Amino acid sequence: DAGVIQSPRHEVTEMGQEVTLRCKPISGxxxxxxxxxxxxxxxxxxxYFNNNVPIDDSGMPEDxxxxxxxxxxxxxxxxxxxxxxxxxxxxxxxxxQVGAYEQYFGPGxxxxxx
Amino acid sequence: GENVEQHPSTLSVQEGDSAVIKCTYxxxxxxxxxxxxxxxxKRPQLIIDIRSNVGEKKDQRIAVTLNKTxxxxxxxxxxxxxxxxxxxxxxxxxGGADGLTFGKGTHLIIQP
Numbered sequence: 001d002a003g004v005i006q007s008p009r010h011e012v013t014e015m016g017q018e019v020t021l022r023c024k025p026i027s028g029x030x031x032x033x034x035x036x037x038x039x040x041x042x043x044x045x046x047x048y049f050n051n052n053v054p055i056d057d058s059g060m061p062e063d064x065x066x067x068x069x070x071x072x073x074x075x076x077x078x079x080x081x082x083x084x085x086x087x088x089x090x091x092x093x094x095x096x097q098v099g100a101y102e103q104y105f106g107p108g109x110x111x112x113x114x
Numbered sequence: 115g116e117n118v119e120q121h122p123s124t125l126s127v128q129e130g131d132s133a134v135i136k137c138t139y140x141x142x143x144x145x146x147x148x149x150x151x152x153x154x155x156k157r158p159q160l161i162i163d164i165r166s167n168v169g170e171k172k173d174q175r176i177a178v179t180l181n182k183t184x185x186x187x188x189x190x191x192x193x194x195x196x197x198x199x200x201x202x203x204x205x206x207x208x209g210g211a212d213g214l215t216f217g218k219g220t221h222l223i224i225q226p
Contacts, residue, residue: 031211043158043203045213056213058115091157097211101146101165105157 002026004106006092012112018080021109024073025094033093033103034067034077043091049075050097082113116141118206120217128225133194135220137204138186146209147180147187152201152219161202162189165209191222199224 005024013019025032033048047057049069057067064083069075079086089110093103117140127133139147145166150158164171164178164187171178175194180187191198201221205214 033213035214042218043205043214043216045215048211048213050211055211059213095211101207101209102148102160102163103214104160105150107157 004092004094004104006090006106006109008109009107010110010112012114013082014114015083016081017113018078019082019086019111019113021077021090021092021111023075023077023092023106025075025092026104027073029094029096029104030072031095031097031103032069032075033095034075035091035093035105037089037091037108038087046077046090079111082111084113087111087113116144116206116215118204118215118217120204120220122220123218124221124223126223126225127194129194129196131194133189133191133198133222135189135202135204135222136186137188137206137217138184139206139215140185141206141208142182142185143208144206146207146212147178148205148214149176149178149189150203150205150216152203154200158203194222194224196224196226198222 007022034046046059047067052069067077089108091108092106095103120137148163152158177190201219204217
């Protein structure tokens with residue numbers, strides 16, 4: 001099992017540019033979560049999907065953020081336009097709705113907006 | 115929404131001693147309480163979890179207790195070792211396929 005896969009691992013971009021983060025959940029998992037981690041705000045839930053359908057996006061900070069899950073094995077988080085305060089580590093996690101509740105995290109994408 | 119408070123923010127213990135980290139939550143509908151360990155530059159890793167129908171769960175040197183009436187849960191690490199040094203996060207959710215609300219984290223330092 002490859003675990004949750006995220007790309008890129010590091011992203012440096014200039015303010016105003018579009019940023020797309022990618023996630024591949026664990027095969028067979030049908031829930032996918034996007035979290036953001038900063039020193040000031042800690043770990044925050046941004047949005048999550050069940051069976052590819054967005055369930056709760058109340059954590060998405062602004063309209064500049066959008067997320068999609070076109071199929072069970074792929075999700076994207078897009079920031080357009082990016083701002084310096086978006087600099088953070090973005091984690092994707094997945095879980096199975098059957099039985100266990102455990103969420104398994106990917107390695108994260110470290111985003112730096114200059 | 116759910117609010118999770120975690121204390122202390124930093125905890126320093128002597129190697130071999132026990133460490134206790136405490137969390138409180140606000141939403142009585144929450145019924146799943148995991149604990150994650152995060153080493154510097156790494157992803158959060160699940161170390162133990164507990165559901166609301168259980169008061170205590172143990173896995174070797176790690177145990178978690180839950181008091182639903184008081185809405186608090188705790189992580190206990192016995193016989194601490196240098197490799198236990200990390201940041202520990204508690205979290206709460208309504209279980210199933212629900213997102214986690216995290217505490218702010220506890221930096222655990224094991225003194226040799």
